[in-house]
Amino acid sequence: MARFVLSLHTPPSDHDTTQRIVKFAHACLAQGHSVDALFLYQDAIYHASTHFELASDELSTPSLWQQLAEKNINLMLCVTAAEKRGLDIKNTGAFAVAGLAEFAMLASEADKWIQFK
Template sequence: MSLHTPPSDHDTTQRLVKFAHACLAQGHTIDAIFLYQQGVYHASNHFDLPTDELQIPMLWQQLADQKINLMLCVTAAEKRGLDIKHTNVFNVAGLAEFAMLASDADKWIQFK
C-alpha cells in the first residue's frame, strides 16, 4: 500500500487504516505501507492535536504493532524538510526499495 495524502485528509487516512485492519482480520498480510508525496507528513514529529481530533500518530502505532513495515520515502521527506533521523514508527526507505516490494506483491493499493 502507499499513502500520498497529508494528515489533514482524514478520510483517506481512515480508509487506509480501516482497509489495513480488515485485510489483517481476513488473514492477509501487508508487507509495507509506503508514505510518499504529501503522505510523508504523517511521519512529522510536530503533531499537537486536540483530544477530540483524529489521533493520527496512534493510528500508525496500531499498524506498527501489527508488524507492518511503515516506510517513509527519504527523498520526499527531505524535500519537505522532515527530520529523517526522528521518524517515530516509520522506517526511512528509498523509492527503489518500495518498488521492489511492490513488484513482489500480488496487490498494491494506492490511497490518494
C-alpha cells in the same frame, strides 16, 4: 492469501483517506492476508512528523500508525519526499526511512499494490 503493499499520498489533514487506509489494512489482516508495507509518499510524509500538536478532538494518527506497527506492518516513508519537504528523517516515529527503489521492490513482490490518494 494475498500479499498487499499500500501507499498513502495525502497529508494528515485528510482524515477520510487516513482512516480508509488504516481500516483497509486491518481488514486485510482480519481476512488472513498480509500487508508487507505501508509507504508514505508525497505529502503523506507529514504523518511521520513528530512536530505536530494535535487538538484533543482531532484524529490521533500517531496512535493509528502505532497499532499497525504492532501488527508487524512495515511502516516506511520516502526519504526523497521527506527531505524535499524538510522533515527530520532522524525522528520519524514508527516509520522507517526508505527509498523508492526499496518500495518498488516490495510492490513488485506483492500480489496487490493499492494507492490511497
